[in-house]
Structures are given as structure tokens and as C-alpha cells.
Amino acid sequence: MRIFTKTKAAVVGALLASTSMVQASDVEVLHWWTSGGEAAALNVLKQDLESQSVGWQDMPVAGGGGEQAMTVLRARVTAGNPPTAVQALGFDILDWANQGALADLNEVAAKEGWDAVVPDALKAFAKADGKWVSAPVNVHSTNWVWANKAVLDANGIAQPTSWDDFVSAVEALKAAGVTPIAHGGQAWQDATVFDAVAMGALGPDGYKAAFIDLDSATLGSDAMKTAFDRMAFIRDNVDDNFSGRDWNLATAMVINGEAGFQMMGDWAKGEFLNAGKVPGEDFLCFRFPGTAEQVTFNADQFMMFDQGGEVSTEQAALASAILSPSFQSAFNVVKGSVPARTDVSDADFDACGKQGMKDLAAAASSGNLFGSMAHGHAAPASVKNAVYDVVTAHFNGEYDSETAVQELVDAVEIAK
Numbered sequence: 001m002r003i004f005t006k007t008k009a010a011v012v013g014a015l016l017a018s019t020s021m022v023q024a025s026d027v028e029v030l031h032w033w034t035s036g037g038e039a040a041a042l043n044v045l046k047q048d049l050e051s052q053s054v055g056w057q058d059m060p061v062a063g064g065g066g067e068q069a070m071t072v073l074r075a076r077v078t079a080g081n082p083p084t085a086v087q088a089l090g091f092d093i094l095d096w097a098n099q100g101a102l103a104d105l106n107e108v109a110a111k112e113g114w115d116a117v118v119p120d121a122l123k124a125f126a127k128a129d130g131k132w133v134s135a136p137v138n139v140h141s142t143n144w145v146w147a148n149k150a151v152l153d154a155n156g157i158a159q160p161t162s163w164d165d166f167v168s169a170v171e172a173l174k175a176a177g178v179t180p181i182a183h184g185g186q187a188w189q190d191a192t193v194f195d196a197v198a199m200g201a202l203g204p205d206g207y208k209a210a211f212i213d214l215d216s217a218t219l220g221s222d223a224m225k226t227a228f229d230r231m232a233f234i235r236d237n238v239d240d241n242f243s244g245r246d247w248n249l250a251t252a253m254v255i256n257g258e259a260g261f262q263m264m265g266d267w268a269k270g271e272f273l274n275a276g277k278v279p280g281e282d283f284l285c286f287r288f289p290g291t292a293e294q295v296t297f298n299a300d301q302f303m304m305f306d307q308g309g310e311v312s313t314e315q316a317a318l319a320s321a322i323l324s325p326s327f328q329s330a331f332n333v334v335k336g337s338v339p340a341r342t343d344v345s346d347a348d349f350d351a352c353g354k355q356g357m358k359d360l361a362a363a364a365s366s367g368n369l370f371g372s373m374a375h376g377h378a379a380p381a382s383v384k385n386a387v388y389d390v391v392t393a394h395f396n397g398e399y400d401s402e403t404a405v406q407e408l409v410d411a412v413e414i415a416k
């Protein structure tokens, strides 16, 4: 009993201490950037703020894709104690804006001319009812493949450009005793792979009809069955220990030559760079076979919680630091993403970053830029979670492809 009381007191004490440590001139930032590459990128932001004498209270919540971070956020808001700034994606931002929880950033946005330099695809999630409510940090995209160049070369494999090429490459690696595909079996990672696979199988019109317009006929189409069949092929070519593995550990398998490929958003590049690897020499980055023209994007943003009327000086400093062109370059060079502003030079970016910037501009102007379902930019969280459930159940062998298609139609219908 005494031990319990002591322990409880210690916990309460620690909580109070951590709350009182947040000074008026600090920003408390909730985020899920906890891998090596992500932390290196976050440091760029921390240092930028520290140079302006704004202190940084770190509130990391591990878990790629941010599901756990969003759970912690809900608890904090319910307790009446939201963090100053929160990393968030797509529809989640609009959700908080609709609840009136976010600060109005219009003044800083107007002063710095955000409207002219942030593309419409991002404004759709950064503004609500004409008000800027969050500061876009970057543009990531999910239809990328990362490959170990030495492993491919040793097995005479050229960069695959079609699904059939990819199948041959995977089979060659398997025959050579190399794990063809590094993957982490977590729902958000399964769904990230599914973004690219579905884009390849359905094409851009089909992807939009299924995941943005939520059209039942497309969700239940033969092309969707093809997408699930391809997911089953991928499942057959991951190693036995894939279940529950974090995404960055899967990336490490490719970095270390234990696996040939990983399908993952371009945050994976941050891990390669953090390990001292060079694109084109040590690793290859290319669009998922059959999706060379398309970009399925997600943009990290920092939403600012309303702290009682006015945007605080620290929130304004953070927002303005995030949108500054020099920060947009410095941060995204490290993170693997590309700038959220259209007027940033690609001079400091490596080959993958330059390609990412070119692809994004081309996709935006040719009507090939679509929000990522897996990362909350295609449909609201209820639909996203319904898709996660079906994709993961199928990936783990609970459904065959035909059943998965039917389950997807039903789950999206209920969720929308």
C-alpha cells in the first residue's frame, strides 16, 4: 500500500513537473517523427526555432502514420490541455477545424503570402472556411519503391517498370535466396502499399472513383480484385518475421542488403540518408511499377490549437519558420519529402528529391495528383479505417481476394 501511494505520488509529481516545464515562450509539439531519419529532419525545425529563442517541448508519440499520436491528441484535448502545435494529415486537420479547435493563422499567412505559393491540393487541407488553420511542412508521396542497388546488380535485375517486370524481379530474388520484399505488418503499412498497388491496378480514374468518390461499383470491380491478388503476391514474398515490424526496420533490411525492395512513402529516403547511403549508388528510388505518371500524396502539417483567442507569438513563429523557403529546402532535403511551396529551388535536393519535385509538378498539371488513402488525404478517418481493416485482414490471409472486394464495398458503404 505504501509502495502504491509512493508510486502514484511520483507519477503525479512527474506529470506536474512536465506540465510546469512548458514555459510561456515554448512551443509544445506533438508529432510521430521518432525514427532516425525523421528525428534528424525534426532537428532542423527545433534548431530553427531555438535560433529565434523559442523553446521546444517535445511530445513524441511513436507509430508511423500517426494513429497513436492522434489517440494521444484526443486525450489531451478532452482533458482541456491541447499541445501548442500538432503534426497532422489531411482530413484529420479539417475535422479539428470543424470542431473550432484550431487557431486562425490568416494574419501570418497574409503577411507572408502563403496563398500565392502553397498549391491548391494542400490548401484544401490547410484552410477551412477561408481560414488558414495549419502550416504545411512538406509533400510526401506513397507510390515509391526503394531498392538495394548491389542486391539488384548481383542478381542481374534491372529497375522494374511494369507489374510483370516487378513479378520477375521478385521471383529472381526469391530463387537466389534473398528476401524479395521488406515489409512491416502494421495496418497503416499494408494500406500504404495498397495505395500504390491499387493505383497500378485501377489506374488514376479508378483510384479516384474508388477512394475519393467512394463509388461502390469501382470498389467492387474486377480491377479491385486484381489489386488484392497483387497484395497476396506481395504477402507471399515478404519474410516470416514481417508481422508488427516498424517501417524503418523494414527500410533497414533494404539498406543492409537483407532484402531487395520496400514499397514505402519517401520518408524511407530519410533512413537511407541517415545511414550515409547515396541514391543511384547504394539505393534506387522509383515509382511503383505502372504508376510512373501518378503521385499519391500526403502532406505533413502542423495545426495550431486555439490557446484562447489569439495566435500566440510562439505559434506564429513556428508557422512562419515552417513556411520559410530556406526551411522548406533544408528540412525536406533531410526528410525525404519535397517542399510544400512551389517556389523552392531543387538545387540542394538529391536525385530522388529532384525527381519527387518534378513528378509532383507534372502530376498536378496533368490531373494525376491524388490524395493518399492510407495517409488520410483521400477520405475521412472513418473510411480510411474501414479500408485499413479490410486490407490488413486480406494481407493476413483472413479473406481471399474476392471476399476482400465484397468486404471493402460493404465497409466503405457503412463508414461513409
Ligand code: GAL
Pocket: 032, 033, 038, 063, 064, 065, 066, 089, 140, 247, 267, 298, 299, 300, 375
Ligand atoms: C506519415 C508521415 C510521414 C512519415 C510517416 C512514417 O504519415 O506523413 O512524415 O513520418 O508517416 O512515420
